[in-house]
Amino acid sequence: MSIHTPKIEKKVTLTSIAKMKGKEPITMVTAYDALFAQLFDGEVEMILVGDSLNMSFLGKEDTLSATMDQMIYHTQAVCNGAKLPLIVLDMPFGSYTSEEVAIRNANRAYQETAAQAVKVEGGKERAHIVKALTQNSIAVLGHIGLMPQFLRSDGGYKIRGKDAEDIASLIEDAKALEAAGAFALVVEGVKSEAAQAITKAVSIPTIGIGAGNSTDGQVLVWSDMFGFFETFKPKFVKQYGEGAQMIRKGLENYRNEVKDRSFPNEDYTY
Ligand code: KIV
Numbered sequence: 001m002s003i004h005t006p007k008i009e010k011k012v013t014l015t016s017i018a019k020m021k022g023k024e025p026i027t028m029v030t031a032y033d034a035l036f037a038q039l040f041d042g043e044v045e046m047i048l049v050g051d052s053l054n055m056s057f058l059g060k061e062d063t064l065s066a067t068m069d070q071m072i073y074h075t076q077a078v079c080n081g082a083k084l085p086l087i088v089l090d091m092p093f094g095s096y097t098s099e100e101v102a103i104r105n106a107n108r109a110y111q112e113t114a115a116q117a118v119k120v121e122g123g124k125e126r127a128h129i130v131k132a133l134t135q136n137s138i139a140v141l142g143h144i145g146l147m148p149q150f151l152r153s154d155g156g157y158k159i160r161g162k163d164a165e166d167i168a169s170l171i172e173d174a175k176a177l178e179a180a181g182a183f184a185l186v187v188e189g190v191k192s193e194a195a196q197a198i199t200k201a202v203s204i205p206t207i208g209i210g211a212g213n214s215t216d217g218q219v220l221v222w223s224d225m226f227g228f229f230e231t232f233k234p235k236f237v238k239q240y241g242e243g244a245q246m247i248r249k250g251l252e253n254y255r256n257e258v259k260d261r262s263f264p265n266e267d268y269t270y
Contacts, residue, residue: 006042012086014116014139014183017045021205026184026217028207029225032057032074036222037081046207047085048119048141048186048219049075051092051149055231056223063148066092068105072112079114088141089115093149096120099132106138119186121147123173127180134181142177144170144198145211146189159210161194170194171201178202186219187211189236210236
């Protein structure tokens with residue numbers, strides 16, 4: 001029996017997230033399966049089933065080839081594991097190229113999973129998509145700043161908000177998404193001063209990743225934060241565990257014990 005007491009005891013809703021702005025920082029992590037979602041249940045306010053799963057779960061080089069079917073499959077698993085956090089399905093590249101396509105795919109997200117919201121990447125140029133979704137009763141988490149789905153068209157991952165002009169443009173993005181009905185915004189890969197200015201400019205919560213500590217919350221990719229993803233480690237990732245090392249050590253012990261026949265001993269034998 002687990003002696004662990006969850007920090008959060010009630011189901012997190014869009015209303016409770018909205019109320020946290022300016023009061024208490026929001027915690028969010030990614031999850032891709034029921035096993036880990038269950039571990040995160042009651043520990044964070046929000047879970048993102050991110051298209052980052054294409055890299056950390058499927059071993060692809062970027063997020064671009066993730067599909068709606070994949071996102072639905074993993075979101076179903078996460079919803080089976082976690083009952084308390086607000087769960088967001090990340091709309092993959094190509095799944096919101098027009099209002100009609102976005103509504104069709106987001107309807108699938110709502111009908112085939114228990115996710116409470118979807119996330120879309122894009123600023124003012126995508127505000128009409130966000131508006132179409134929110135007007136059709138789909139809750140949307142916006143995503144501005146460095147947007148991994150723009151990797152090829154932007155010519156790489158680029159930190160944003162380095163000058164006054166770009167900060168002004170990011171603020172316009174944030175305001176356009178707020179006006180379109182987004183309930184919160186992920187702000188990724190921007191200078192801390194820019195994230196602070198964006199956070200001040202809107203009344204919806206901002207959730208930062210690589211955006212300093214002035215946003216209304218933080219999100220990290222679980223496999224990065226627990227040291228399982230070793231391909232590369234961006235500057236903003238703090239490791240809260242040494243997952244890969246733990247597994248290697250455990251496997252070494254297992255291998256040695258099987259080889260010398262000390263496992264299974266009587267304790268593990270019928
Ligand atoms: O896909 C993802 O995990 C994300 C986070 C990095 C915000 O979009």
